[in-house]
Structures are given as structure tokens and as C-alpha cells.
Amino acid sequence: MKAAERKAIDAALARFDPATRLVLLYGPDEAQAREIADRFTALLAPADDPMGRIDFDPGALAGDPAKLADEAAAVSMFGDRRLIRVDGAGDNCAAAVGALLGAPAAGNPVIMVGTASLKPSSALIKAATGSPLALVAQCFVLSGREAVDMVIEACARHGLKPSRQAAEALAAGFGAERGVLARELEKFALYLGATPDNARALEMEALAELGAAMAESDFDALVNAVAGGDSAEAQTQAAKLGRNGIIGIPQLRAVARRLMTLSELRRTIDTGRSAREAVEAARPPIFWKERDRISRQASTWTMPALRSGLSRLLEAERRIKLPGAASPELLTSRALLAVAHLARRSR
Structure with a gap:
């Protein structure tokens, strides 16, 4: 520009x-x-x-x-x-x-x-x-330096002050997908307690801890089970991830990302467009192999149910962070089953 x-x-x-x-x-x-x-x-x-x-x-x-x-x-x-x-x-x-x-x-x-x-x-x-x-x-495609500057500006809107290394990592991972970057920054701000009036430093340690660069494919089976209302399969997939050392907050956030995507699609559907049209028009684009599945999920979920599900996931994350809280596995399992139940009720 x-x-x-x-x-x-x-x-x-x-x-x-x-x-x-x-x-x-x-x-x-x-x-x-x-x-x-x-x-x-x-x-x-x-x-x-x-x-x-x-x-x-x-x-x-x-x-x-x-x-x-x-x-x-x-x-x-x-x-x-x-x-x-x-x-x-x-x-x-x-x-x-x-x-x-x-x-x-x-x-x-x-x-x-x-x-x-x-x-x-x-x-x-x-x-x-x-x-x-x-x-x-x-709007032109940004150069490497421009992408880093864009990340720094986006971070400022969320009350985040990234180190140069963190800004470069975010630019490399999400610079071309601004919608995804914005959702990631919302999570970082929530985790760090940052607001535009109360800025917090964003270092590489936080990126690693929150798993921003973790491949979505690691969670696909769990996410689809929960969003599709299959409680038994959700428990199976959560346990499988747990055996690989992925427990608690990463699982919650993977499902939360899907609910955020469904919320955006549902908002489009509620204007009168079909679920398929909403999925085809989504930005960033939805992977073609997942379009039919996500289209079905967007058709069944309602906005109130999606808001309730996201609230339940955020509350579970908050409790996991409390001193002396119950095991992350237990709190995560309860939240995921509750969200799967919401999916079934929305059908």
C-alpha cells in the first residue's frame, strides 16, 4: 500500500x-x-x-x-x-x-x-x-521487513510488545494470513493479561508455551469429534494426544479455534447464504479436504451454542491456570465433553 x-x-x-x-x-x-x-x-x-x-x-x-x-x-x-x-x-x-x-x-x-x-x-x-x-x-504483498512491521502494529492493538525475534517468528508463520494472526494475538493477550492500556511483553518463550506454530493436523481428529458431537471419539482422541504429551490448554485452544471459525461461518450463513457458500468464501481459505465436514458443522451449530462453547473452553483454561487446580486432564475432559454435548443439541 x-x-x-x-x-x-x-x-x-x-x-x-x-x-x-x-x-x-x-x-x-x-x-x-x-x-x-x-x-x-x-x-x-x-x-x-x-x-x-x-x-x-x-x-x-x-x-x-x-x-x-x-x-x-x-x-x-x-x-x-x-x-x-x-x-x-x-x-x-x-x-x-x-x-x-x-x-x-x-x-x-x-x-x-x-x-x-x-x-x-x-x-x-x-x-x-x-x-x-x-x-x-x-494492497500489495508485504516484503519480509514490512510483514514484521505489520505484526508489530497488530500486536500493539492487542496490548502486546513483541521482541524482534517473536515478531519475525509470527510474520514467518502467519504474515500472509492476517485473520489467523489476529486470532492468535487474541489468545496471547488473554494468556498474558494484555490490553491496549496495559501492554505486556511477548517473548519467544510465550510462543513456545502456547504452541502457536503447532500443526493443526495434530488436533484434527479431536477437533472434528468435539465439533461433530461425538463424545466417545473425543475422549479417545484426547487420550491419544495425552499419550504424546499434548494435554490441557493446547487441546482446548485447538477446539476453540474451530469454534471461532464456525462462528465466522455462522455469521455469514445467518445473512442468508448457504453453508457451502460461506465455506467457499471464507478467508483465510479452508483446506479443501475439510470443506464438506466444516460445512456440515456450520449448518448444525447456532451462534448461542458457539458462544456457550467458547465460554466453557475459556473457563476451563482459566481454571487450569489457578494454583492448586484439579488435573488439566480432568478439566479439559469435562470442557470437551460439554462442548460435544452442545454440538449434539444443536442438531
Whole structure:
């Protein structure tokens, strides 16, 4: 991203101008574009407000270019501003963007993520570039040094101050997958008790202890058993991991990562898209061999059940860390069985 564009993005995230109708992010680094779009979405549409966000499919806008401008000008029954999100936009959305920026009024901001193939010369980009009502930024794949700097900035948002070695390790492991990096940093912040107002150092020891780089494949059987509601298989797989020295918190966090993924998919499904569509559109992409299984899981789980499951896992982790707590194996087993039970009830 060019320096001027980065400066404009940072300023908008710090203080969003209500006159801005469109934030358009595109370029070869789709992960960066989506990460920035997610930050704008969190800023303008709080997660606890189900009416605060509307998602549009690019195909729908191509067939009805006036739809975007109409929705941007619509007033909700409660009078609150709503955010409009469009992912995967291409040149087929150029007419819709032109209508949006040319409309006499628009109170609901649009956050749009373009496809990786878009260029400054593309019709969509031309439709937005130069308008005082639009903020347009092209996202390039980061160099090694830029990736480390990005990690340090992301850590700061979670109250973490990484050593250079830790920042380089995180950049090497997650630099291209910003969504995964953000979830890992949330766990580090929780573990270290860090907040933006109470920063904590993040050293290599913490990375090793939390197992951030541990291959997900080590936990696949356990995670799928729990998320699929198979209590007996979950116990078998937990015991198998235990015999290999993987007990307690690593198991809890592996399952928590799956529930977080399912939460993101469920949020998309609840906008009216199918589970398969949600899985296909997921970023970072879901491994193709797991797509059918995760699609089935996303179809059966509900958001209340997912929130309850994540709460149970976090509580188990908190208890494991307490002085004089019961054995990690026992606390982990109880939590995993409780989550598996939630999966069965959600069917």
C-alpha cells in the first residue's frame, strides 16, 4: 500500500468521516484487504448489533446497480446508521459504485473488498478513484521487513510488545494470513493479561508455551469429534494426544479455534447464504479436504451454542491456570465433553 493510502486508512480508522460513502480495498494481497475491511466493519458495525450490518453479493449489484445507492440512503426503523459490506467485488460492480457516489445522499457507509485481479485501470477502481466521497487503497504483498512491521502494529492493538525475534517468528508463520494472526494475538493477550492500556511483553518463550506454530493436523481428529458431537471419539482422541504429551490448554485452544471459525461461518450463513457458500468464501481459505465436514458443522451449530462453547473452553483454561487446580486432564475432559454435548443439541 502506498504511503499516502496507508495514512488515509489509518486516519479513517482513528476517526471515520461520516461523509465517506465508500471504502474500497483491492489488490494482490487479499488477506491485507480483508483484514483492513474487518477493522472498518468492527468500527462501524459492532458485533453485538445484528441489525447494524448488511452483506451484498457482487452478483446482485451487477444485476441491479441502483440497489447499493438505495440501501446506502435507506434509514433504519431505529434511525441508526448501518454498514454495508461487499466482498469479492469486480468490474461488475462499477455501475453500482458510480450510482452510489453520484447519489444525492447516502448515510450508510459501504466497505467493499475487490478481487485480487483488479488494477488501477479496472472499471471499478476508476469509478471510485478521485471521488472525495471514496477512500480507495491497493494492497500489495508485504516484503519480509514490512510483514514484521505489520505484526508489530497488530500486536500493539492487542496490548502486546513483541521482541524482534517473536515478531519475525509470527510474520514467518502467519504474515500472509492476517485473520489467523489476529486470532492468535487474541489468545496471547488473554494468556498474558494484555490490553491496549496495559501492554505486556511477548517473548519467544510465550510462543513456545502456547504452541502457536503447532500443526493443526495434530488436533484434527479431536477437533472434528468435539465439533461433530461425538463424545466417545473425543475422549479417545484426547487420550491419544495425552499419550504424546499434548494435554490441557493446547487441546482446548485447538477446539476453540474451530469454534471461532464456525462462528465466522455462522455469521455469514445467518445473512442468508448457504453453508457451502460461506465455506467457499471464507478467508483465510479452508483446506479443501475439510470443506464438506466444516460445512456440515456450520449448518448444525447456532451462534448461542458457539458462544456457550467458547465460554466453557475459556473457563476451563482459566481454571487450569489457578494454583492448586484439579488435573488439566480432568478439566479439559469435562470442557470437551460439554462442548460435544452442545454440538449434539444443536442438531
